[in-house]
Amino acid sequence: MSAWPPVYDPDYYPTPDEPYWNRALETMDPQEREETVILPKLRAQLEYCYAHSPFYQRKWDAAGVHPGDVKSLTDFEGFPLVTKDEIRADQAAHPPFGSNVCVDPIRLGRVLGTSGTTGRPTAFGVSRDDMTRIANAHARIMWGMGIRREDIVFIGSFFSLYWGSWGALVGTERLGATAFPFGAGVPGQTERAIEWMQMVKPTVFYGTPSYSLYLAERARELGVDPLRDFNFRVMFFSGEPGAGVPSTKRRIEETFGAVCLDSGSTGEMSPWMSNGECAERRGMHFWQDLVYSELVDLKTNRRVPYGSEGVTVYTHLERDSQPMIRFLAGDISRWEIGTCACGRTYPTLPRGIYGRADDMFVVRGENVYPSAIEDELRAIPGFGDEYRIVITRERTMDELIVQAEPLPGLEAGEAARIQKALADRLKAKGLRTVVRMLAPGSLARTEFKAKRILDQRDLYDELAQG
Numbered sequence: 001m002s003a004w005p006p007v008y009d010p011d012y013y014p015t016p017d018e019p020y021w022n023r024a025l026e027t028m029d030p031q032e033r034e035e036t037v038i039l040p041k042l043r044a045q046l047e048y049c050y051a052h053s054p055f056y057q058r059k060w061d062a063a064g065v066h067p068g069d070v071k072s073l074t075d076f077e078g079f080p081l082v083t084k085d086e087i088r089a090d091q092a093a094h095p096p097f098g099s100n101v102c103v104d105p106i107r108l109g110r111v112l113g114t115s116g117t118t119g120r121p122t123a124f125g126v127s128r129d130d131m132t133r134i135a136n137a138h139a140r141i142m143w144g145m146g147i148r149r150e151d152i153v154f155i156g157s158f159f160s161l162y163w164g165s166w167g168a169l170v171g172t173e174r175l176g177a178t179a180f181p182f183g184a185g186v187p188g189q190t191e192r193a194i195e196w197m198q199m200v201k202p203t204v205f206y207g208t209p210s211y212s213l214y215l216a217e218r219a220r221e222l223g224v225d226p227l228r229d230f231n232f233r234v235m236f237f238s239g240e241p242g243a244g245v246p247s248t249k250r251r252i253e254e255t256f257g258a259v260c261l262d263s264g265s266t267g268e269m270s271p272w273m274s275n276g277e278c279a280e281r282r283g284m285h286f287w288q289d290l291v292y293s294e295l296v297d298l299k300t301n302r303r304v305p306y307g308s309e310g311v312t313v314y315t316h317l318e319r320d321s322q323p324m325i326r327f328l329a330g331d332i333s334r335w336e337i338g339t340c341a342c343g344r345t346y347p348t349l350p351r352g353i354y355g356r357a358d359d360m361f362v363v364r365g366e367n368v369y370p371s372a373i374e375d376e377l378r379a380i381p382g383f384g385d386e387y388r389i390v391i392t393r394e395r396t397m398d399e400l401i402v403q404a405e406p407l408p409g410l411e412a413g414e415a416a417r418i419q420k421a422l423a424d425r426l427k428a429k430g431l432r433t434v435v436r437m438l439a440p441g442s443l444a445r446t447e448f449k450a451k452r453i454l455d456q457r458d459l460y461d462e463l464a465q466g
């Protein structure tokens with residue numbers, strides 16, 4: 001490696017028939033990549049952090065680790081994890097961007113953040129140079145999705161604090177495709193999206209999986225057929241795990257006649273597409289030379305072997321503003337290596353992200369992942385895309401209730417069939433549930449992340465104590 005952080009040629013494009021944006025890096029022997037690409041970048045990033053970030057100076061001194069000691073990626077596993085709460089607390093103590101901002105404020109190009117629906121929001125102060133590198137990273141991964149310069153990329157998500165929309169936009173622009181930053185969330189905007197999709201015929205869609213399915217449902221209500229009247233070829237998603245759930249993927253592909261691709265780590269870690277599926281769509285790759293991603297065992301904080309399940313931990317390799325080193329994102333997945341037909345040699349998550357340490361809930365002592373319930377639901381013909389999981393406590397027993405809507409216009413008796421099929425499928429998975437069918441359209445729709453889990457046990461506890 002010559003210089004750190006890397007400088008990218010703004011005029012570089014692969015030839016259109018080239019499957020890789022950077023063939024050498026993407027198809028390199030994994031061991032060689034770790035030693036000759038990732039480790040040198042990591043060491044430079046660590047030295048930079050230690051020199052510019054009081055946050056890491058304090059943290060690493062307290063843990064007795066030092067960048068100079070990192071001779072291998074195994075050595076690096078001795079570095080402590082960084083939690084979201086720790087970042088929030090640091091920003092509260094050193095507003096607005098915390099003691100990890102690392103660059104002169106004059107170099108910050110953009111402010112983004114988390115929505116802060118649960119607690120204090122996290123502010124992202126992103127340098128201009130980081131934005132450029134993020135754009136290059138996203139362009140490379142979007143190229144791997146099969147997106148080319150002829151494409152028109154419809155961005156159907158909020159343009160506000162949300163990194164997802166801006167990340168898709170800068171990637172599209174660097175790739176040289178046509179950006180259609182439509183946005184979402186304004187009343188009536190879904191109907192306008194349906195109109196514009198027929199008019200402009202965008203070929204690529206970005207948003208959340210639940211919003212794409214809502215949009216399809218609304219289109220059909222308006223007499224528009226998403227398969228016939230839209231022109232999507234590639235649809236990529238982040239913000240929710242749905243696009244990595246096989247049945248949801250199938251549903252989106254059948255609805256739109258497009259390839260459905262999963263992507264996304266978390267806003268703190270932008271370039272967030274460093275978890276991203278290629279056009280083969282066999283699970284997200286960890287694009288590890290852009291962000292060094294690990295699956296770790298939380299008992300030891302060390303990497304789990306390939307083939308095993310672990311929790312996502314991410315490390316920036318080319319960020320000069322707010323670099324995150326061993327950031328504990330808390331998503332649960334299993335990884336493999338060298339199994340994708342695309343020829344990329346990155347680790348792959350064949351089942352995507354299938355749980356979040358904080359999304360998972362425990363019912364009667366069983367770990368339950370919402371995505372497992374969703375997977376069973378979507379496998380049942382006649383299910384209408386919307387559902388909610390409600391957990392209550394009757395005296396001391398937890399009760400798991402799944403509320404689901406059938407497709408509109410089904411014949412009498414069909415709802416009962418879906419109800420029984422789902423109860424049987426969940427029972428076969430060892431989950432005792434009460435399935436309730438609701439009238440089509442009765443659950444609240446969303447243009448962003450669907451709120452599908454309602455845990456009423458805390459409420460019950462409060463009532464019991466009060």
Ligand SMILES: [Zn+2]
Binds near residue numbers: 278
């Ligand atoms: Zn691949």
